[in-house]
Amino acid sequence: MSTHSSLYTRTLKLAVVLALTVIVLGAYTRLSDAGLGCPDWPGCYGHIGVPKELSHSSYDRPLEHAKAWKEMIHRYAAGALGIVILLIVFLVIRKKTTLHQSITLPIVLLLTVVFQALLGMWTVTMLLSPMIVSAHLIGGFTTLALLWWLLLNQIHQHRSTLPSKSMKVLAAIGLLLVILQILLGGWTSTNYAALACGNDFPTCAGQWWPPMDFVNGFDLVHSSGTNYEFGVLESPARTAIQVAHRLGALVVFVYLLMLGIKLLTFSFGRHKTLGAILILFLVLQVTLGMMNVILGLPITIAVAHNLVAALLLLTVLTINHKLTKG
Numbered sequence: 433m434s435t436h437s438s439l440y441t442r443t444l445k446l447a448v449v450l451a452l453t454v455i456v457l458g459a460y461t462r463l464s465d466a467g468l469g470c471p472d473w474p475g476c477y478g479h480i481g482v483p484k485e486l487s488h489s490s491y492d493r494p495l496e497h498a499k500a501w502k503e504m505i506h507r508y509a510a511g512a513l514g515i516v517i518l519l520i521v522f523l524v525i526r527k528k529t530t531l532h533q534s535i536t537l538p539i540v541l542l543l544t545v546v547f548q549a550l551l552g553m554w555t556v557t558m559l560l561s562p563m564i565v566s567a568h569l570i571g572g573f574t575t576l577a578l579l580w581w582l583l584l585n586q587i588h589q590h591r592s593t594l595p596s597k598s599m600k601v602l603a604a605i606g607l608l609l610v611i612l613q614i615l616l617g618g619w620t621s622t623n624y625a626a627l628a629c630g631n632d633f634p635t636c637a638g639q640w641w642p643p644m645d646f647v648n649g650f651d652l653v654h655s656s657g658t659n660y661e662f663g664v665l666e667s668p669a670r671t672a673i674q675v676a677h678r679l680g681a682l683v684v685f686v687y688l689l690m691l692g693i694k695l696l697t698f699s700f701g702r703h704k705t706l707g708a709i710l711i712l713f714l715v716l717q718v719t720l721g722m723m724n725v726i727l728g729l730p731i732t733i734a735v736a737h738n739l740v741a742a743l744l745l746l747t748v749l750t751i752n753h754k755l756t757k758g
Contacts, residue, residue, distance in 0.1 A: 437586070440523045440531050444583040447520060450513040451576040452742060457506040458572055459738035462621060463731050467560050468661055469499030473553040476504050510552065513575070517545050520582070533585060541578040544571060560660040562622040563652055569618040573745060580746050584753045599694070603752045606691050610748050613677075613684045614741055620677045623649075624663030626729050628670035633725045636675055644672035681721060688714050688748070695751070706751050713744045 461467060470476035471493045477483050482500040524531060524538045551568040558564050620626055629636035636642045648665060649672035658664060665673075688710060695707025720737040727733060 437527075437531055440520070440527070440533075441583070441586045443516060443520055443523065444579060444586065447513065447516045447579045448576065448583060450509065450516060451572070451579055452739070454506070454509050454513055455572045455576060455742050456735060456739050457502075457509050458569065459621075459735045460731070461502045461506045462565070462569075463729075463734045464499070464502060465661070466499035466502040467565070468493060468556065469496060469501070469503035470507075471556065473556045474507060476500050507552070510548070514545050514549065517541060517575075517579075520579075531586075533582070537578065537582060541575065541582070544575055544578065547571060548575060558654065558656075559658065560622070561654045561658075562619065562660060563654050565622040565660075566615070566618040569622070570615060573614055573742060576742060577745060577749055580749055581753065584750060585757070600752075600755050602691055602694070603748070603755050606688055607748045607752055609684050609687055610745055613680045614745065616673075616677045616680045617737075617741060619650075620673050622660075623665055623670060623673055625649075625665070625670035625673040625677075626724060626734070628667065628674040629725065631726055631728055633722055634678075636671060636678075642671055642675075643668050644675060645669040646672040646676070649673045649676075681718060685714060685718055688744075691751075702754065706747065706754065710744075710747050710751065713740055713747055716740050717744055 461469070470482070471491050472478065477486060477491060477495060477500070482497060482504055483495070486495050521535075521538045521542050524533050524535055528535055548568065548571040551564060551571055554561070554564045555568050629642070632638060645666065645668035649669035663670065692707045692711040692714065695703045695710065698704060698707070717737065717740045720733055720740060723733050724730075724737055
């Protein structure tokens, strides 16, 4: 491996770790109700850090140091990730022939991060609009996925046996299902619907099919000037979101479990390993989801649920990469 290639690979690994960190910090900030800890952007009450006290009261929200620092640490980590991604793009532009990497994907990555910064600003200025916050969450997962794919491009091995076309299709469907479930999870979180069924599982508020309002629960319209902190939806709408997330989790669990078992039947060692990892993360994710409900959404479990969702996404991405590129 050349010096430039080695530097590029190390930088990608650093970026992946930072992207995972940003996702975890973002989840912690959101779940600890610190999303509006700083009512302005990119600073905090007009400062680059969190001020000790406010000299004037031009802000509508009182300064809460704990929430403000959670928000700013998240922003600092996101800023560091942006700088590392700029370095990645610079390395590809200078040495794309040596690195055997097209500039297209790094440019898409850079544009995604720029849009992420805008979404971060709008999250504050639009007062935690579920549409914006959900898009910001998905942008974080997209950034992680693009970085992981770039890294896989550098470290993949050439396959000796071509996988069947049906396996490629099955893996692609699995990836789509995971993405849709992450979308549902984000929508559940940003609408404060995680405990819409109380602590009841597998039933919801003592019923298998409680009163639900899917129309308002999945209304994507943003109302200007509305403060969405702690949610604005009525109980039936939140219940509809929670039940939809549970049904999605059931579909994903059954499908990915079958995919994992199918991978375990392959005669290739790396496919068996990926199948085992997939099943492990899948069972862990479902367990964390149930614990979130039964235990009343403890923040440690809720943040871990976000982290394992990211790891599950990376696992399914790796399976797709192995089946398409080796």
